[in-house]
Amino acid sequence: MHEDSEFKLNSAHGVQLLRRDVRSWNGITVSVIDISCSPGRAWHDISPPQDRMAIVLEQIAGRVESRTKKDQPSQSNWLGPQYIDYAPAGMPVWGYTNNVRSVRGADFAFDFPSLESTLGERIDLQQTGTPHLQFFDERIIRIGSLLAAECMRPRDLSDLYGDSLVAALVIDFLRFGRDRTEEKKQGTLAPWQLHRAKECMEANLVTGVRLRDLAEITRLSQSQFGRAFKASTGLPPPSLADESSNYSGSTTSA
Numbered sequence: 262m263h264e265d266s267e268f269k270l271n272s273a274h275g276v277q278l279l280r281r282d283v284r285s286w287n288g289i290t291v292s293v294i295d296i297s298c299s300p301g302r303a304w305h306d307i308s309p310p311q312d313r314m315a316i317v318l319e320q321i322a323g324r325v326e327s328r329t330k331k332d333q334p335s336q337s338n339w340l341g342p343q344y345i346d347y348a349p350a351g352m353p354v355w356g357y358t359n360n361v362r363s364v365r366g367a368d369f370a371f372d373f374p375s376l377e378s379t380l381g382e383r384i385d386l387q388q389t390g391t392p393h394l395q396f397f398d399e400r401i402i403r404i405g406s407l408l409a410a411e412c413m414r415p416r417d418l419s420d421l422y423g424d425s426l427v428a429a430l431v432i433d434f435l436r437f438g439r440d441r442t443e444e445k446k447q448g449t450l451a452p453w454q455l456h457r458a459k460e461c462m463e464a465n466l467v468t469g470v471r472l473r474d475l476a477e478i479t480r481l482s483q484s485q486f487g488r489a490f491k492a493s494t495g496l497p498p499p500s501l502a503d504e505s506s507n508y509s510g511s512t513t514s515a
Contacts, residue, residue: 270296275303276356279363282412286423287472287483288379289431290370293409298323298361304331307356308348312371312389314434315346316405323361327394331355337395343402347393347434354394367409369430379473380428381482384435398437404430421462424472428487449493450486454479458490 268281279295296305307315307327317325320342326335327346330353337344348354358364377384408426450458458475476486490496 271306271308273305275299275301276305276358284412284415284423286408286420286427288372288375289427290368291408291412291427292368292370293318293365293412294368295363295365297363298358300360302357302359303361304355304357307354308352309350309354309368309370311350312373313348313350314369314371315348316367316369316402316409317342317344317346317364318367318402318406318409319343319363319365320358321362321364324359325361325364326357328355328357329353329394331357335395339395339397341397344395344397345393345401345405346395349390349392352392365409367405367412369405369408371431376431380431380484381476382432382435382484388435393437396437398433401430401433401437404433420469420471421475424483425487428472428483432484432488448489450479450489454481454489455493458486 268278270276270278275298277297279297281295282293284291315327326337328335335357346354356364356366371389373384373386373389376382404426408423408430411423411426449455457478461475461478462470472483472487475490476483479486481489
């Protein structure tokens with residue numbers, strides 16, 4: 262959904278909002294923001310009112326960085342064009358650019374106590390209170406890019422697509438820094454669980470199905486269902502739903 266009429270950049274110098282697109286999945290608000298920057302130094306206050314992860318998706322020319330103080334350079338050694346910030350609510354953060362023409366970023370506003378209940382995943386609230394500016398994780402950025410694309414150019418996809426991506430984004434963020442090779446192999450769905458999930462998706466091809474519905478009928482949390490479903494089928498839930506839709510359409514037209 263495109264909305265920029267009421268949103269304003271805070272304490273902006275040399276920065277202008279071009280557009281803002283917002284959508285919500287699974288209780289997480291996703292915002293994609295395009296800004297243009299004046300030549301030379303420019304900045305604006307991006308301190309989050311609630312726990313927030315932000316991804317710099319694109320930048321044209323120059324350098325973009327996140328600072329805790331406007332006039333104090335970032336301490337990060339990361340020099341890539343894409344990066345991730347995580348800042349707890351109320352932390353002072355400035356978006357700073359030098360000779361950048363434009364920037365596209367995606368923000369993800371988290372309500373961790375609610376997410377703990379929604380996803381069925383225990384969340385270390387001490388971890389969520391620790392800021393982490395300018396780090397890189399390929400999987401988080403890839404998932405964030407898919408969600409940003411869906412915000413800007415909504416396609417004819419079910420809400421299950423966004424629900425699943427958001428769940429994966431949160432889980433990957435919470436597990437950032439762990440050695441993924443040491444993680445236990447994910448279990449698969451029991452035959453009855455897989456059957457009920459497929460049956461539910463096929464029965465709701467027109468109206469769509471939410472990740473929470475599939476988790477409920479299989480008696481799992483949303484995060485558990487997403488991982489187990491992929492381990493069982495090799496596909497995330499939205500992909501199989503799309504395949505089912507295509508199959509149904511081909512049989513109907515035949």
